[in-house]
Amino acid sequence: MSQLWAPAQLAVLAKVVDLNGFSSAARALGVPKAAVSRAIADLEQALGVRLLERTTRRLSLTAAGRLLYPHARRVTEECDAARAAIARLHAPATGPLRIVSDPIYGRLLLTPLVPRFLESFPDIPLEVALDGAEAAGGWDVAIRARAADDPAITHRLLGAPPAVLCATPAYLERRGTPMRPDELRGHDLLTPEPAEPPEFRLLLSHGAQRAEVAVSPKLAVGDPAVLHAATAAGLGIGLLPAFLCRQGLATGRLKVVLPQWVAPPAAALHALYPAALEADTRVRRFVEFLAASVVPALVG
Numbered sequence: 100m101s102q103l104w105a106p107a108q109l110a111v112l113a114k115v116v117d118l119n120g121f122s123s124a125a126r127a128l129g130v131p132k133a134a135v136s137r138a139i140a141d142l143e144q145a146l147g148v149r150l151l152e153r154t155t156r157r158l159s160l161t162a163a164g165r166l167l168y169p170h171a172r173r174v175t176e177e178c179d180a181a182r183a184a185i186a187r188l189h190a191p192a193t194g195p196l197r198i199v200s201d202p203i204y205g206r207l208l209l210t211p212l213v214p215r216f217l218e219s220f221p222d223i224p225l226e227v228a229l230d231g232a233e234a235a236g237g238w239d240v241a242i243r244a245r246a247a248d249d250p251a252i253t254h255r256l257l258g259a260p261p262a263v264l265c266a267t268p269a270y271l272e273r274r275g276t277p278m279r280p281d282e283l284r285g286h287d288l289l290t291p292e293p294a295e296p297p298e299f300r301l302l303l304s305h306g307a308q309r310a311e312v313a314v315s316p317k318l319a320v321g322d323p324a325v326l327h328a329a330t331a332a333g334l335g336i337g338l339l340p341a342f343l344c345r346q347g348l349a350t351g352r353l354k355v356v357l358p359q360w361v362a363p364p365a366a367a368l369h370a371l372y373p374a375a376l377e378a379d380t381r382v383r384r385f386v387e388f389l390a391a392s393v394v395p396a397l398v399g
Contacts (some may be wrong), residue, residue, distance in 0.1 A: 108142040109171040110178060111135055112150060116168055119158055195224040196381045200242035203324040204368060205229035207342055209242055212392050216385065223381050239376060240385055244323075244366040254371045255386055258394040259364035260340035264356040265348065267333040277336075277356060280310035287317040287335030289326050291366065301338065303360040310360070323365065340365040368393060 114124040115135065125132040143150050150164035160168055200209050206229060213227060228238075246254045264283075277283050280303050293299040299319060303310045317335050320326060323343055330337030331347060336356050347353035370389050376382045 111138040113171040241371040257368040259367040262362040262365040266336040270333045289337040290316045
């Protein structure tokens with residue numbers, strides 16, 4: 100069975116069966132009836148079986164034909180899907196682009212960027228939801244602190260926020276201010292979820308110096324908003340994305356702990372979108388805008 104011509108022959112078989120005739124299939128495919136007959140005959144010869152029973156009034160599939168028909172049908176469906184994908188590539192996308200985001204990242208990072216995007220691309224309206232409810236009404240682009248395992252979802256890395264250790268002045272006055280990384284073991288630590296529970300391994304650097312501190316967190320949670328709230332309430336020293344702490348540090352409600360030491364970045368941010376929308380101009384422009392704009396927002 101020739102691998103070069105087999106897909107075309109299978110597609111012809113499916114068309115003949117679906118339209119119940121060689122003539123109808125030939126008209127639908129835009130080829131002479133003889134070409135359809137030749138394709139079926141070549142397919143039968145290559146497989147060594149008859150696929151169709153022909154009478155003057157109707158066609159019917161043989162046992163081998165019934166076995167082969169579902170595969171032939173999928174060939175035609177994939178061809179139709181390929182043509183539709185190319186058509187979408189050239190057709191102007193319409194309707195608003197639906198964006199969802201984890202609330203904390205949406206409010207502090209995405210919200211300031213939306214007006215700039217609309218100014219740059221006034222022809223692309225947006226619908227933005229900051230509740231993270233992906234299933235509610237569907238979505239086109241999602242901003243998440245994790246990539247997707249689903250092969251039907253494409254993701255693009257946007258950047259990783261710098262992280263800082265910080266606490267309230269009241270907590271530090273009550274418990275003391277650590278001067279060295281190893282002194283963190285005597286404090287209440289508020290951290291992201293550890294990779295190897297129950298300990299959280301905190302890696303810090305100061306120039307060429309490196310420090311690794313294993314701590315048992317008082318609170319370990321994947322939501323940075325919860326960590327920020329607990330830190331601002333004076334419950335301990337929090338390891339937080341730096342952009343979450345800007346206002347608290349500027350107003351004195353929070354203080355940086357071990358300011359000479361650099362913590363590893365917080366969880367990386369990704370833009371997720373269905374692979375089927377990869378050719379969508381609106382999606383491509385929005386994701387490229389995010390990739391160019393989010394990193395300065397994270398660092399600045």
